[in-house]
Amino acid sequence: xxxxxxxxxxxxxxxxxxxxxxxxxxxxxxxxxxxxxxxxxxxxxxxxxxxxxxxxxxxxxxxxxxxxxxxxxxxxxxxxxxxxxxxxxxxxxxxxxxxxxxxxxxxxxxxxxxxxxxxxxxxxxxxxxxxxxxxxxxxxxxxxxxxxxxxxxxxxxxxxxxxxxxxxxxxxxxxxxxxxxxxxxxxxxxxxxxxxxxxxxxxxxxxxxxxxxxxxxxxxxxxxxxxxxxxxxxxxxxxxxxxxxxxxxxxxxxxxxxxxxxxxxxxxxxxxxxxxxxxxxxxxxxxxxxxxxxxxxxxxxxxxxxxxxxxxxxxxxxxxxxxxxxxxxxxxxxxxxxxxxxxxxxxxxxxxxxx
Ligand SMILES: C[S@@+](CC[C@H](N)C(=O)[O-])C[C@H]1O[C@@H](n2cnc3c(N)ncnc32)[C@H](O)[C@@H]1O
Numbered sequence: 314x315x316x317x318x319x320x321x322x323x324x325x326x327x328x329x330x331x332x333x334x335x336x337x338x339x340x341x342x343x344x345x346x347x348x349x350x351x352x353x354x355x356x357x358x359x360x361x362x363x364x365x366x367x368x369x370x371x372x373x374x375x376x377x378x379x380x381x382x383x384x385x386x387x388x389x390x391x392x393x394x395x396x397x398x399x400x401x402x403x404x405x406x407x408x409x410x411x412x413x414x415x416x417x418x419x420x421x422x423x424x425x426x427x428x429x430x431x432x433x434x435x436x437x438x439x440x441x442x443x444x445x446x447x448x449x450x451x452x453x454x455x456x457x458x459x460x461x462x463x464x465x466x467x468x469x470x471x472x473x474x475x476x477x478x479x480x481x482x483x484x485x486x487x488x489x490x491x492x493x494x495x496x497x498x499x500x501x502x503x504x505x506x507x508x509x510x511x512x513x514x515x516x517x518x519x520x521x522x523x524x525x526x527x528x529x530x531x532x533x534x535x536x537x538x539x540x541x542x543x544x545x546x547x548x549x550x551x552x553x554x555x556x557x558x559x560x561x562x563x564x565x566x567x568x569x570x571x572x573x574x575x576x577x578x579x580x581x582x583x584x585x586x587x588x589x590x591x592x593x594x595x596x597x598x599x600x601x602x603x604x605x606x607x608x609x610x611x612x613x614x615x616x617x618x619x620x621x622x623x624x625x626x627x628x629x630x631x632x633x634x635x636x637x638x639x640x641x642x643x644x645x646x647x648x649x650x651x652x653x654x655x656x657x658x659x660x661x662x663x664x665x666x667x668x
């Protein structure tokens with residue numbers, strides 16, 4: 314069985330929210346424990362009191378269901394005091410305890426400035442570790458293997474060695490999708506919707522769910538970064554905002570600009586998508602998105618929630634409660650995630666039915 318401790322990576326400054334979420338999640342499964350995290354450390358570790366129950370719970374955790382965690386790794390204890398001249402042998406031995414066949418190896422450091430500096434120091438270790446792993450009989454390129462091996466460094470001579478399950482974890486190092494800013498998009502905000510679509514819909518289903526000719530409404534659209542993504546997929550977009558829209562976007566013939574209040578706007582006919590990036594209270598935005606889905610004004614919605622400085626986890630729970638209450642017994646699916654491109658925000662996807 315994989316180690317019981319669950320190591321999650323997050324945006325620096327959100328360790329407390331990670332701790333609250335892990336504790337709530339484990340608690341709901343009847344698993345008690347404590348979380349170790351340092352402010353601005355960009356990671357947290359959940360330690361269950363009962364290792365067997367903890368391991369059984371953490372083996373079921375899917376990072377897609379966690380809001381603040383970018384990646385979830387079943388991690389062994391911290392290996393510290395690694396000999397500078399030969400760090401690889403002990404790491405390989407710890408990896409061997411985790412298994413012998415992995416699909417990939419990720420050498421990682423926290424997503425902080427210190428972590429980035431550490432990553433540069435760790436890089437030369439890679440070939441030594443590859444040799445030590447081979448000697449220990451550990452493969453890290455087995456395409457059929459279901460687990461990934463993670464070595465997460467907290468310093469030059471200290472690391473956690475852990476595993477993530479392919480089907481329940483993020484496929485990118487540190488759980489961060491690296492997206493390039495597309496030339497021609499009118500705002501960096503475009504990356505938020507690009508990441509949300511990749512995460513919530515996935516590359517395979519994207520062509521079917523965002524197909525040419527479909528219709529969308531973008532509430533709080535100016536200058537047009539989110540509209541740009543929808544236009545790119547061939548959708549016809551009604552962009553609602555008192556602010557100006559990018560001229561090149563309007564020239565595509567796919568965008569109609571309406572200078573109206575996003576909270577009052579209603580589509581003349583149901584649309585496929587509603588997206589919303591209005592800077593407003595999360596509760597108000599949530600209630601609005603839930604109404605769009607409940608009334609059948611759209612099939613799916615993606616909306617950004619700007620979190621307050623304090624009680625951010627509580628705000629996320631409130632958002633869930635508002636959607637649950639608004640949709641009542643209607644079938645729906647809601648997912649929330651603090652995206653890599655989100656700052657003090659989380660992004661939500663809400664859809665009618667059972668997708
Ligand atoms: C963060 S910006 C949106 C950026 C946009 N998603 C993009 O990618 O370029 C927020 C926008 O929401 C608009 N906004 C705020 N409250 C609004 C409301 N009640 N109705 C319509 N737009 C609103 C603002 O005018 C602003 O342009």
